[in-house]
Amino acid sequence: MNEEPLLATGKRRFAPWLIEPMMRNRGIYMKVAVAAALINIFALVSALFTMTVYDRIVPNDGAASLVGLSIGLVFVIIFDFVLRLLRVYFVDVAGANIDHDVGETLFAKLLALRLDHRRGSTGALTGLMRELETLRDFFASVTLTALIDVPFIFVTLTVIAMLGGVLVFLPLAMIPVVILSGILTTPALDRMSSRSLGDGLLKQTVLVETIGSLETVKAIGAGPMLSGRWQKALISHSESSLGQRLISSIPMTVANSASTIAYCGIIIVGVGLLRSNEITTGALLACSILCGRALAPLAQIATLLSRLSATRVAYRQINALMDAPSEGPQGDALHPGVLRGQIELRNVGFRYPGSPEKALEQVNLTIAPGERVGFLGRVGSGKSTLARLVLGLYEPEDGVVMIDGIDVRQYDPNELRRLIGAGMQDNVLIAGTVRQNICLDRAVVDQDEMIRATEISGTHRFMGPITNGYDLRLTDRGDGLSGGQRQSIAIARALAGRPQILIFDEPSSSMDAQTEAELITRLHPEVQGRTLMLITHRTSLLALVDRIVVLDKGRIVADGPRDAVLQKLTRGKAA
Numbered sequence: 001m002n003e004e005p006l007l008a009t010g011k012r013r014f015a016p017w018l019i020e021p022m023m024r025n026r027g028i029y030m031k032v033a034v035a036a037a038l039i040n041i042f043a044l045v046s047a048l049f050t051m052t053v054y055d056r057i058v059p060n061d062g063a064a065s066l067v068g069l070s071i072g073l074v075f076v077i078i079f080d081f082v083l084r085l086l087r088v089y090f091v092d093v094a095g096a097n098i099d100h101d102v103g104e105t106l107f108a109k110l111l112a113l114r115l116d117h118r119r120g121s122t123g124a125l126t127g128l129m130r131e132l133e134t135l136r137d138f139f140a141s142v143t144l145t146a147l148i149d150v151p152f153i154f155v156t157l158t159v160i161a162m163l164g165g166v167l168v169f170l171p172l173a174m175i176p177v178v179i180l181s182g183i184l185t186t187p188a189l190d191r192m193s194s195r196s197l198g199d200g201l202l203k204q205t206v207l208v209e210t211i212g213s214l215e216t217v218k219a220i221g222a223g224p225m226l227s228g229r230w231q232k233a234l235i236s237h238s239e240s241s242l243g244q245r246l247i248s249s250i251p252m253t254v255a256n257s258a259s260t261i262a263y264c265g266i267i268i269v270g271v272g273l274l275r276s277n278e279i280t281t282g283a284l285l286a287c288s289i290l291c292g293r294a295l296a297p298l299a300q301i302a303t304l305l306s307r308l309s310a311t312r313v314a315y316r317q318i319n320a321l322m323d324a325p326s327e328g329p330q331g332d333a334l335h336p337g338v339l340r341g342q343i344e345l346r347n348v349g350f351r352y353p354g355s356p357e358k359a360l361e362q363v364n365l366t367i368a369p370g371e372r373v374g375f376l377g378r379v380g381s382g383k384s385t386l387a388r389l390v391l392g393l394y395e396p397e398d399g400v401v402m403i404d405g406i407d408v409r410q411y412d413p414n415e416l417r418r419l420i421g422a423g424m425q426d427n428v429l430i431a432g433t434v435r436q437n438i439c440l441d442r443a444v445v446d447q448d449e450m451i452r453a454t455e456i457s458g459t460h461r462f463m464g465p466i467t468n469g470y471d472l473r474l475t476d477r478g479d480g481l482s483g484g485q486r487q488s489i490a491i492a493r494a495l496a497g498r499p500q501i502l503i504f505d506e507p508s509s510s511m512d513a514q515t516e517a518e519l520i521t522r523l524h525p526e527v528q529g530r531t532l533m534l535i536t537h538r539t540s541l542l543a544l545v546d547r548i549v550v551l552d553k554g555r556i557v558a559d560g561p562r563d564a565v566l567q568k569l570t571r572g573k574a575a
């Protein structure tokens with residue numbers, strides 16, 4: 001089990017993966033700012049309308065003026081309505097754009113992530129990707145526009161001061177109270193958001209693990225154990241989420257109470273001022289309305305602060321993923337057009353992250369173009385690891401792995417792997433049709449090439465005769481097919497496009513002897529002239545190779561012509 005912590009710590013700077021999409025949307029945010037500014041100005045109008053009605057129209061019985069004012073007010077209300085709708089629309093558009101751009105960068109990063117720098121389990125990584133939604137929710141939230149409202153708090157307060165004099169001190173006094181409540185709760189909220197995210201990832205880990213291997217979980221009776229883990233994760237997550245919600249509600253509640261206190265204060269003090277004729281009734285009413293307007297953004301800022309906390313935690317985690325090293329060279333990668341097929345490992349040593357033992361040690365091996373080599377060795381001797389290093393999935397700790405005399409780290413990893421046909425041990429198929437699984441959107445693999453590959457691998461025999469054969473939809477990992485059928489499709493996938501290098505890791509382990517024998521007969525002409533690395537425990541497959549390399553505890557212990565090595569091994573066993 002991976003013992004690394006799920007959550008990364010530190011680093012707060014804003015990264016280009018977020019800033020650049022935000023900057024690309026600055027035009028939209030400008031429109032939001034203009035709409036928000038106009039909405040704030042219109043908010044003053046209704047208060048001034050009330051004041052005019054009470055101070056000028058009621059005493060003078062000016063019905064005509066009231067009609068005129070009301071018509072003006074209707075226009076203002078319609079404008080305000082349209083602007084509010086537009087504000088929501090623009091913020092949503094910007095949020096969706098940022099979500100799309102960041103999501104694309106994040107997925108590309110996930111694909112390019114060096115396997116030795118992968119943190120946490122599959123479930124935790126899935127959970128981390130979901131945190132993108134927290135970021136999107138923040139940038140697509142209208143609450144964000146509260147920031148634009150902040151300067152207007154002071155505009156509104158100035159109008160209150162002009163109309164009600166000392167009354168302005170009541171809402172003014174509430175501002176530091178609300179800000180202080182936000183500042184004081186932020187550290188606890190940060191801690192709770194971080195804990196809640198960690199607990200959420202733990203929950204996701206149990207969930208993904210259980211769903212991904214439901215059949216095995218049921219078959220081996222691991223349900224109660226996983227139920228226990230799920231219960232624990234649920235309790236922990238609901239506790240931390242509760243704490244998070246509770247703390248985040250404090251500044252919001254303070255803001256609401258502060259608004260009520262200021263409003264009541266204005267009425268109480270205002271009545272005194274009214275009696276001493278220092279203000280008019282209209283001014284008192286306008287001040288009480290404006291007080292609510294002035295403090296409303298504060299409640300929104302409090303909401304923003306609580307969202308900011310969760311967003312900051314999500315940002316840090318995603319940023320840690322973005323900062324992890326990517327595959328391929330730092331500078332310009334080499335783009336191999338074709339490969340000759342020469343493979344060389346020079347003094348290669350390799351250790352899996354966190355493992356005390358080396359999986360490979362001082363491996364020296366040269367495979368000439370067109371040479372077909374079988375790899376034998378006991379369980380855990382390092383055969384699959386060798387294949388992973390040739391594919392550039394991991395980097396060697398010592399020495400160098402070269403293809404056609406070039407360090408594999410210099411190549412563009414995707415292009416290199418497109419030129420190598422690989423059938424790895426687990427034969428995982430991707431959700432989609434059988435055709436998609438074999439062709440993988442590769443231009444070089446047309447329908448004829450697909451059929452040619454499936455005829456060799458044996459897939460055509462079971463997919464050809466059924467109605468929707470190649471369009472049969474597979475669920476993720478290829479569940480719904482037998483192990484041997486999955487293996488056959490994986491072989492077709494590797495052969496399609498006639499790659500110059502072929503790597504097979506136990507290609508026939510799930511096949512019966514008859515199917516395997518037929519596969520060997522069909523593969524024989526196919527592998528001629530290609531470089532073949534064939535990892536196997538089955539001696540029957542060795543008919544395909546001319547040379548055998550034997551590994552033991554990560555070292556090469558025998559290397560030579562097939563029959564000579566096999567004889568040596570048989571003699572060794574007999575002795």
Ligand SMILES: Nc1ncnc2c1ncn2[C@@H]1O[C@H](COP(=O)(O)OP(=O)(O)OP(=O)(O)O)[C@@H](O)[C@H]1O
Binds near residue numbers: 355378381382383384
């Ligand atoms: N992803 C991994 N993380 C950590 N250690 C690993 C990982 N994969 C393999 N190992 C370890 O590396 C060593 C070599 O494993 P490898 O899979 O290369 O052996 P193998 O010869 O292919 O075995 P098998 O015949 O069982 O497939 C083993 O000790 C194994 O425990």
